[in-house]
Amino acid sequence: xxxxxxLALCLVVSLPGFAEVIWSEPRDFYVDPPHGWTFVEDPxxxxxxxxxxxxxxxxxxFSQDKGEQTELTAKAADLKARLKAQGDEQEFSWNDRPAWxxxxxxxxxxxxxxxxxxxxxLVADDGDGWVSALAYTPADNYDKAQDVLMSAxxxxxxxxxxxxxxxPLSTFFQGxxxxxxLDKKDLTGLPTxxxxxxxxxxxxxxxxxxxxxxxxxxxxxxxxxxxQQLIAPGWTRFYRQIYRDMFSSLAPLAAYWKTQVSQKRITxxxxxxxVLSWLQGFTYDRKGGLTDLSTPWxxxxxxxxxxxxxxxxxxxxxxxxxxxGILMVSAPYSHGMAALDLPxxxxxxxxxxxxxxxxxxxxxxxxxxxxxxxxxxxxxIGVDLWGKP
Numbered sequence: 001x002x003x004x005x006x007l008a009l010c011l012v013v014s015l016p017g018f019a020e021v022i023w024s025e026p027r028d029f030y031v032d033p034p035h036g037w038t039f040v041e042d043p044x045x046x047x048x049x050x051x052x053x054x055x056x057x058x059x060x061x062f063s064q065d066k067g068e069q070t071e072l073t074a075k076a077a078d079l080k081a082r083l084k085a086q087g088d089e090q091e092f093s094w095n096d097r098p099a100w101x102x103x104x105x106x107x108x109x110x111x112x113x114x115x116x117x118x119x120x121x122l123v124a125d126d127g128d129g130w131v132s133a134l135a136y137t138p139a140d141n142y143d144k145a146q147d148v149l150m151s152a153x154x155x156x157x158x159x160x161x162x163x164x165x166x167x168p169l170s171t172f173f174q175g176x177x178x179x180x181x182l183d184k185k186d187l188t189g190l191p192t193x194x195x196x197x198x199x200x201x202x203x204x205x206x207x208x209x210x211x212x213x214x215x216x217x218x219x220x221x222x223x224x225x226x227x228q229q230l231i232a233p234g235w236t237r238f239y240r241q242i243y244r245d246m247f248s249s250l251a252p253l254a255a256y257w258k259t260q261v262s263q264k265r266i267t268x269x270x271x272x273x274x275v276l277s278w279l280q281g282f283t284y285d286r287k288g289g290l291t292d293l294s295t296p297w298x299x300x301x302x303x304x305x306x307x308x309x310x311x312x313x314x315x316x317x318x319x320x321x322x323x324x325g326i327l328m329v330s331a332p333y334s335h336g337m338a339a340l341d342l343p344x345x346x347x348x349x350x351x352x353x354x355x356x357x358x359x360x361x362x363x364x365x366x367x368x369x370x371x372x373x374x375x376x377x378x379x380x381i382g383v384d385l386w387g388k389p
Contacts, residue, residue, distance in 0.1 A: 027045050029158050030157040038050065056141055057141075061156065101120065101121070104120070120133075120134070126158050135153040136149070154168060163244065170208075173205050174201045174205040185301045191266065198296075216238075239327055239385060242312065243315075253300070276367055279313065279314050284304070285302070308329065311338040312327065328356075328380045333374045339351070339382075347368055
């Protein structure tokens with residue numbers, strides 16, 4: 001059986017960098033590492049080891065059957081003992097199963113001798129097995145690498161349903177409150193009265209993800225912001241991380257719209273336009289600060305937000321309602337829109353061998369309509385918000 005951290009930081013194989021979600025089909029876990037990362041060695045279904053382009057940060061994922069070790073506490077203690085690690089640790093619930101997270105310092109062996117490393121360790125119950133993960137870097141690089149370490153580890157998902165729920169770190173930080181802090185808002189402009197209740201700890205977790213991913217994206221794209229081909233992979237991953245953390249929080253609002261259909265106030269075919277028109281009625285607002293993006297709760301509570309904030313809410317609602325879509329973003333136009341996989345008349349954006357019906361969120365226009373000065377498809381990037389493994 002392989003031992004975690006058995007590979008030295010310096011032993012990096014020259015494999016192509018990746019920018020897509022990676023799936024271990026036999027073990028059914030997913031990881032969405034930052035753009036440009038590479039495998040340290042050829043992966044196996046049970047064992048992924050990845051590193052950043054600077055070869056200072058490692059993400060290692062190891063999946064195995066439970067066998068006789070069926071208790072999380074014992075599994076985590078065994079990992080910590082094998083690493084001879086010191087640090088804080090805590091159990092929590094992730095995807096409705098037990099998990100363990102720790103901030104650890106320990107030594108690994110490299111060619112020049114022992115190297116002190118610092119990072120995160122995760123052990124998660126995956127039903128019939130355990131998934132363990134380590135995200136670490138040389139101890140003197142830990143503070144500088146914190147955003148990358150957290151982003152890489154938080155991209156881990158267990159199973160296809162796990163991809164629709166927040167990552168392990170987002171879930172951990174959301175769940176540290178003694179009891180949920182809830183806020184409630186009567187939403188206006190809807191066909192019937194509806195009060196949305198939202199978990200403020202969830203909102204803070206989404207905000208933290210937005211800020212972290214903005215820092216990483218800004219550091220990555222630098223002066224290349226006008227070159228869409230160069231920035232597309234970074235932008236795509238940026239929105240994927242945010243969308244994953246926010247997606248399930250919009251299920252209650254989607255359920256409201258389903259009720260409108262079941263009670264025959266509107267038809268299912270009318271849903272895309274009805275929801276679109278409602279969000280178009282929000283006030284245009286860029287909140288400023290590190291990121292202009294508003295969280296779903298900020299957008300819905302104030303009924304205000306910019307183009308991509310509202311587009312992400314719209315796409316999540318549509319997906320909960322059974323209608324797939326993509327995000328469209330454009331650096332030349334400084335704009336974002338949604339696009340749906342639906343029949344109908346209007347402008348379509350070509351992406352992945354399909355024409356997607358555009359949905360403008362900041363003007364009161366029908367589905368399929370786009371301003372003439374923003375209609376060149378070559379000026380847009382299509383973003384698959386889940387990514388294809």
